[in-house]
Amino acid sequence: MTATTARTTGPGAGLRRFLAERPPRQERCELCAAVVPEDHRHLVDTDKRALVCACGACALLMEQPGAAAGRFRAVPARYLTDPEHHLDDSAWEALQIPVGVAFLFRNAALDRLVALYPSPAGATESELDPATWAEALAGSRLADLLEPDVEALLLRRTDGRCACHLVPIDICYELVGRMRLLWQGFDGGAEARAALDAFFADVARRARPVDEAVRP
Numbered sequence: 001m002t003a004t005t006a007r008t009t010g011p012g013a014g015l016r017r018f019l020a021e022r023p024p025r026q027e028r029c030e031l032c033a034a035v036v037p038e039d040h041r042h043l044v045d046t047d048k049r050a051l052v053c054a055c056g057a058c059a060l061l062m063e064q065p066g067a068a069a070g071r072f073r074a075v076p077a078r079y080l081t082d083p084e085h086h087l088d089d090s091a092w093e094a095l096q097i098p099v100g101v102a103f104l105f106r107n108a109a110l111d112r113l114v115a116l117y118p119s120p121a122g123a124t125e126s127e128l129d130p131a132t133w134a135e136a137l138a139g140s141r142l143a144d145l146l147e148p149d150v151e152a153l154l155l156r157r158t159d160g161r162c163a164c165h166l167v168p169i170d171i172c173y174e175l176v177g178r179m180r181l182l183w184q185g186f187d188g189g190a191e192a193r194a195a196l197d198a199f200f201a202d203v204a205r206r207a208r209p210v211d212e213a214v215r216p
Contacts, residue, residue, distance in 0.1 A: 029055035031072070042170040043072040044149045046109065051075075051170055075150045079206040080166040082142050087155070087162035091136045096128055100157045101196070103172040104133060108148040116172075118179040141210045142166040156200055163200070165207050175199055 026035050030052040031043075041059035042051045052072070054062070061067055062074045095102070097117050104115040113133050115126040126133075137143040142153055142164060152169045155162055178199070182192040 027053055029053060029058055031055075031058045034058075042075045042168075044075060044169070045072055046149060047071050049109075051173060073150050075168045075170050076147060077168060078151075078166070079168075079203060079208065080142055080145065080210045081204070081207040082140060082164065082210045085140045085142070085164065087136060087157075087164065089160060092157055092162050094132055095126070095136055097126065101155065101175070102126070103152040103154045103167075103169075103175075105150075105152040105169055105172075106146055106148040116176075118176045120180060120183045122180055123173065123176045137164075140164065145210070154203065156196075163204075165203050166210075167203060167207075171203075 027038075027040065028034060029036050029040075031054060034055045034057075036053055036055050041054045041056060043054045043059065043062055044050075045052050054072075054074070059074045062072045095115075097115075099117050099119070102115055102117040104113050106112070107114045113130045115128065115130075115133055116123045117126065118124075134143075137153070140153075145166060146153060150169055152167055152172045154165045154167045154172060157163075175196075178195055179188065179192055182195055183189065184192065188196075
């Protein structure tokens with residue numbers, strides 16, 4: 001028996017194999033099982049109310065009318081902003097959101113707006129009457145353009161101002177996961193606030209004025 005053999009098959013070899021660092025598990029398309037890159041598309045499974053990973057080909061397929069009998073809907077990649085629409089302090093206070101960030105989307109199955117906000121426990125649903133949300137967003141062209149289930153209106157209130165963007169819904173859940181991971185103490189902590197600033201800076205960089213989206 002060689003020294004090398006002794007190290008790999010002797011006492012404790014099984015434990016060493018268990019403790020050894022394993023390569024990260026590759027993500028796969030949940031429709032065809034193809035390996036997908038880190039930056040990949042998502043679909044909304046309208047039956048399970050869940051996001052699923054998708055390769056480019058499957059995402060394109062699900063963009064076609066009637067694909068999969070409408071069960072899967074591809075999440076779009078557009079980011080829009082409406083510089084002319086702002087929520088004032090009274091409108092924000094009426095929404096009763098305990099943190100400075102919220103997002104809402106139209107649930108096609110329920111035929112109503114659903115509003116959520118990030119918290120240490122994950123995405124927390126607002127119990128406010130959807131009519132109050134609709135009233136607060138009255139006059140917003142972004143609300144009129146919102147695609148059910150796959151897009152969201154993302155709001156952030158800072159320094160007395162509220163910014164609103166139309167975004168892919170998957171990034172909202174990405175934000176929720178990031179905040180849940182980084183949140184510390186009562187107000188989230190410095191690391192969570194820095195991550196929040198970086199996240200919204202990226203959203204602002206990607207967003208186009210709504211006029212460009214509705215222009216013939």
